[in-house]
Amino acid sequence: MRVKIWGARGSVPSPGPETVRYGGNTSCVQVTLSDGTLLALDAGTGIRSMGLGLAEPARPVHILLTHLHMDHIQGLMFFGPAFDPTSEIVIWGPEAPDASLRDRIARYISAPLSPVEVRELPCHVSFNEAPHSEWKIGPATIRAASVTHRGPTLGYRITEGDVSLCYIPDHEPALGADLRDDGPEWISGFELARGATVLMHDGQYTSDEYSRRVGWGHSRLADALAFGRRVGAKRLVVFHHDPLHSDDFLDALQGDAVERWADLGGEPTSLEFAVERRELSVDRLPRSAASASATPEPRPARGGGAARGGGGSAPSRESSRSP
Amino acid sequence: MSARQRPVELILARSLLATLSTPGFLVDEDGIVVFFNDAASVLLGVRYEEVGRMGPEEWGTAFGPLDESGREIPLEELPLTIALRHGRPSHARLRIRSTQGVHNDIEAAAVPILTVQGTRGAMVFFWKVDEA
Ligand SMILES: [Zn+2]
Ligand SMILES: [Zn+2]
Numbered sequence: 001m002r003v004k005i006w007g008a009r010g011s012v013p014s015p016g017p018e019t020v021r022y023g024g025n026t027s028c029v030q031v032t033l034s035d036g037t038l039l040a041l042d043a044g045t046g047i048r049s050m051g052l053g054l055a056e057p058a059r060p061v062h063i064l065l066t067h068l069h070m071d072h073i074q075g076l077m078f079f080g081p082a083f084d085p086t087s088e089i090v091i092w093g094p095e096a097p098d099a100s101l102r103d104r105i106a107r108y109i110s111a112p113l114s115p116v117e118v119r120e121l122p123c124h125v126s127f128n129e130a131p132h133s134e135w136k137i138g139p140a141t142i143r144a145a146s147v148t149h150r151g152p153t154l155g156y157r158i159t160e161g162d163v164s165l166c167y168i169p170d171h172e173p174a175l176g177a178d179l180r181d182d183g184p185e186w187i188s189g190f191e192l193a194r195g196a197t198v199l200m201h202d203g204q205y206t207s208d209e210y211s212r213r214v215g216w217g218h219s220r221l222a223d224a225l226a227f228g229r230r231v232g233a234k235r236l237v238v239f240h241h242d243p244l245h246s247d248d249f250l251d252a253l254q255g256d257a258v259e260r261w262a263d264l265g266g267e268p269t270s271l272e273f274a275v276e277r278r279e280l281s282v283d284r285l286p287r288s289a290a291s292a293s294a295t296p297e298p299r300p301a302r303g304g305g306a307a308r309g310g311g312g313s314a315p316s317r318e319s320s321r322s323p
Numbered sequence: 324m325s326a327r328q329r330p331v332e333l334i335l336a337r338s339l340l341a342t343l344s345t346p347g348f349l350v351d352e353d354g355i356v357v358f359f360n361d362a363a364s365v366l367l368g369v370r371y372e373e374v375g376r377m378g379p380e381e382w383g384t385a386f387g388p389l390d391e392s393g394r395e396i397p398l399e400e401l402p403l404t405i406a407l408r409h410g411r412p413s414h415a416r417l418r419i420r421s422t423q424g425v426h427n428d429i430e431a432a433a434v435p436i437l438t439v440q441g442t443r444g445a446m447v448f449f450w451k452v453d454e455a
Contacts, residue, residue, distance in 0.1 A: 095439040132440055146331045152439070176338025184328070186337065191328035 001140075001160050001282040003198070004030040007046020008274035010170070010204050010218065010240035011071050018246035023276020025049065026071035027169050027240065029200065033160055037138030039064060041156060041167045042072040043079065046276065051080035062137050064130075064144075065093035066169055067153040068104055076105070077114055081123055088124040092144075094152040095129040102127040130154055147171050148188040149217040155192050163282050166196035166233070169240045174223040175215060179230055190231055198282050199233035200274065202240045206253065209242070221257055225271075229264040236266070239274045330443045332436050333357070346429075346449040350403055352442060354379050363449060366429065368421030379404075388417040391428075402433035406445040410435050416452065428452040 007025030015024035026044030040063045081087035093101045106118045130144035143157040155168035173188045184190045193199050203224035210220035228236035254273045261271040337358045340347040346363035356377045364370045388396050405413035414432045430450040435442045
């Protein structure tokens with residue numbers, strides 16, 4: 001499984017001289033399976049560049065949308081294959097009680113927000129609410145699960161052979177749970193992410209920023225690290241960078257994060273911040289690294305007390321200066 | 324015991340209940356009490372952390388509930404059972420017995436937790452009725 005990050009920014013595209021290294025495009029990750037099957041995880045503005053880089057637009061591209069916030073669908077209208085009559089696009093996304101996935105996406109791809117309507121897209125496009133049980137795309141098994149964010153939101157796990165990529169770009173698991181002490185059943189996304197070879201996870205805020213944004217649906221970095229260790233992810237890629245976080249600020253944050261990751265028992269090399277255009281190969285880890293990253297599961301208190309509020313009490317080591 | 328992953332709706336309901344001062348319970352789709360808050364523990368005389376999850380039988384034995392004449396209310400008539408089995412809100416006046424043997428008259432309102440995968444649990448709120 002090969003992975004290429006086309007956009008790792010959260011909330012809103014943020015191009016400019018201060019974001020050239022980590023990138024300003026919003027969420028999009030290309031996954032190429034062993035037989036060449038192509039997946040796009042989310043369709044933020046990064047998907048435009050992904051489309052430009054595709055050699056054979058005719059093969060189906062599966063777009064797995066975590067949710068329909070603008071930073072995850074804005075690029076749909078600018079994805080080249082959507083305007084190629086020979087290409088086929090299969091869109092997957094969360095179910096909602098009010099309208100079908102197609103109709104909800106059509107709220108964006110329609111006037112006055114868009115010059116074309118969904119029915120006018122030249123490509124062959126289909127829309128599928130993500131099944132409640134695992135399904136196959138090419139040689140991979142896909143699992144989707146609802147996670148804590150604002151509105152119906154999924155995380156995905158893509159498994160091929162014995163490796164798995166778990167993608168949860170917008171997630172606030174600390175809202176409603178104590179990531180250290182609660183039983184795993186009460187931690188949003190736990191089953192989905194458990195033991196993933198690579199976990200791409202929301203780490204948008206510093207602790208200081210988070211204290212003013214509890215309930216907004218995103219994680220502070222400290223919670224992303226705690227979640228990554230708790231689920232025993234072999235490798236953690238911090239994703240959905242805040243638009244206000246400059247390259248230099250993210251460098252500093254990453255330095256602190258590596259230290260804290262090591263304090264939690266993680267291998268320093270198994271933590272990184274997502275960088276636009278970076279390619280990763282999702283492989284089995286060498287034995288030594290794999291055992292070093294296994295996290296013993298702490299025993300929850302009997303009954304497992306519910307967290308009070310979402311503020312948590314993790315130490316705030318990372319810089320709290322304003323970016 | 325490693326339980327299965329709870330749906331996010333139950334996770335957030337538990338968090339809401341933990342924050343509220345309205346006495347409240349959370350039951351899963353099998354009718355197991357998987358949480359009650361501190362406000363409810365005042366009426367029951369015991370904290371959730373002390374008893375852990377409880378099935379309907381255990382719950383009935385421990386706390387009643389009884390009707391106004393002191394008769395035990397059958398499981399299928401309880402608001403939480405109606406909410407779970409029929410997927411609709413239900414309300415009743417009941418009497419519950421705390422672990423110290425104190426009886427409290429309460430109003431109980433149960434609301435099913437509907438998800439895209441159907442009813443996955445219910446929230447039950449209690450309100451103590453003061454004798455007029
Ligand atoms: Zn987002
Ligand atoms: Zn979002």
